[in-house]
Amino acid sequence: xxxxxxxxxxxxxxxxxxxxxxxxxxxxxxxxxxxxxxxxxxxxxxxxxxxxxxxxxxxxxxxxxxxxxxxxxxxxxxxxxxxxxxxxxxxxxxxxxxxxxxxxxxxxxxxxxxxxxxxxxxxxxxxxxxxxxxxxxxxxxxxxxxxxxxxx
Amino acid sequence: xxxxxxxxxxxxxxxxxxxxxxxxxxxxxxxxxxxxxxxxxxxxxxxxxxxxxxxxxxxxxxxxxxxxxxxxxxxxxxxxxxxxxxxxxxxxxxxxxxxxxxxxxxxxxxxxxxxxxxxxxxxxxxxxxxxxxxxxxxxxxxxxxxxxxxxx
Numbered sequence: 001x002x003x004x005x006x007x008x009x010x011x012x013x014x015x016x017x018x019x020x021x022x023x024x025x026x027x028x029x030x031x032x033x034x035x036x037x038x039x040x041x042x043x044x045x046x047x048x049x050x051x052x053x054x055x056x057x058x059x060x061x062x063x064x065x066x067x068x069x070x071x072x073x074x075x076x077x078x079x080x081x082x083x084x085x086x087x088x089x090x091x092x093x094x095x096x097x098x099x100x101x102x103x104x105x106x107x108x109x110x111x112x113x114x115x116x117x118x119x120x121x122x123x124x125x126x127x128x129x130x131x132x133x134x135x136x137x138x139x140x141x142x143x144x145x146x147x148x149x150x151x152x
Numbered sequence: 153x154x155x156x157x158x159x160x161x162x163x164x165x166x167x168x169x170x171x172x173x174x175x176x177x178x179x180x181x182x183x184x185x186x187x188x189x190x191x192x193x194x195x196x197x198x199x200x201x202x203x204x205x206x207x208x209x210x211x212x213x214x215x216x217x218x219x220x221x222x223x224x225x226x227x228x229x230x231x232x233x234x235x236x237x238x239x240x241x242x243x244x245x246x247x248x249x250x251x252x253x254x255x256x257x258x259x260x261x262x263x264x265x266x267x268x269x270x271x272x273x274x275x276x277x278x279x280x281x282x283x284x285x286x287x288x289x290x291x292x293x294x295x296x297x298x299x300x301x302x303x304x
Contacts, residue, residue: 039228039233083209
């Protein structure tokens with residue numbers, strides 16, 4: 001985090017933004033899942049289905065929340081973001097397990113000015129998350145509206 | 153929730169599954185966002201950006217977590233789900249605000265047996281969430297692997 005706000009024009013195609021690390025605990029997996037995704041394989045390690053699936057795994061929506069925390073800490077927290085219209089091709093590629101250390105990156109794929117609202121642009125990024133065994137656990141394409149800087 | 157497990161063959165194209173209702177509170181929006189998405193417009197109602205955007209709004213990933221809770225309560229909780237490969241065309245269409253009562257539905261768009269693993273099928277649904285003003289706040293296409301029933 002550089003202390004100054006990043007605007008639309010601070011992003012360019014090919015730019016890679018490295019994320020930090022997020023350690024996933026059993027208590028956090030269960031806490032999140034009890035509230036938002038109480039399927040047995042997220043909350044009950046002794047259930048037959050959980051055992052068949054190799055143990056407790058994080059809710060896929062917990063993984064996307066962890067992505068967001070990593071992204072805010074890495075670059076969105078000091079970017080002039082004006083919300084996001086959505087995400088494409090979100091894929092949960094491998095389970096996120098207790099003790100996994102998640103990291104990843106965002107690569108800017110497209111950055112274009114809005115035609116209808118010239119005070120903003122849209123930045124499209126390819127996101128990848130992996131665990132500490134370098135197994136990719138999540139992939140998606142994100143879109144975000146960012147404000148154009150005041151010096152333009 | 154009918155008490156018996158729903159298998160792949162219990163889902164058919166055109167089937168509509170109505171969700172219950174979820175009331176979104178300011179404390180839950182802020183709690184989720186402080187942990188996973190601490191951008192100002194999710195946590196600081198007095199910030200100029202928040203005011204410009206019309207007040208605090210839920211993180212988009214909080215909205216997807218709320219979707220999941222509604223879906224588990226409506227049908228996934230007693231379905232023989234074997235994880236999900238992903239989601240397509242996730243769109244946050246309108247902000248989710250303090251006090252909103254979120255509801256929605258899933259409509260089965262496709263249900264086909266796996267070719268490589270005949271013990272399961274994949275069910276694709278179109279999901280819609282709306283608030284109590286009937287404004288659509290989220291839309292996406294979900295995919296889930298479901299086990300084929302033991303009586304097949």
